[in-house]
Amino acid sequence: MIYQVQIKVMPLKDLLDPQGKAVLGGLHNLGMNGVSDVRVGKQITLQIEAASEGEAKAVAEEASKKLLANAVMEYFEIEVIQ
């Protein structure tokens, strides 16, 4: 069966996020002063052929650890949609 999987990769909460800071500056320049604490990460969607939801999740975890996320600076969350 083919599962649709979403992986969210975000900068670790304890680390500075320069890209988020730049976006925050841009939003303030546009007059949106109610915005704070912007963080920018990656969103990856993929299709995984697997025998079960658990197997699809395991493949997504392997992909995240080996390629998609840098554990020193980022954490990831996996969601299997169907």
Add this chain to the structure above:
Amino acid sequence: MIYQVQIKVMPLKDLLDPQGKAVLGGLHNLGMNGVSDVRVGKQITLQIEAASEGEAKAVAEEASKKLLANAVMEYFEIEVIQ
């Protein structure tokens, strides 16, 4: 009140996604052949001070249109978490 908002910005479905293609190639090289159709987008989390959830969503939509997403190539989805 302060709302936690997530904005997902993804390449339009009809467009090629070279970054996704590169990730797919990398995963296949790692032996993960069950993976297909990879797309890579952005995930932005931000805090918005607003009087209501609707107002927070409106601010997030304005931010997406004016700064975060390029409507020619990307679409966005907004989720207000609390």
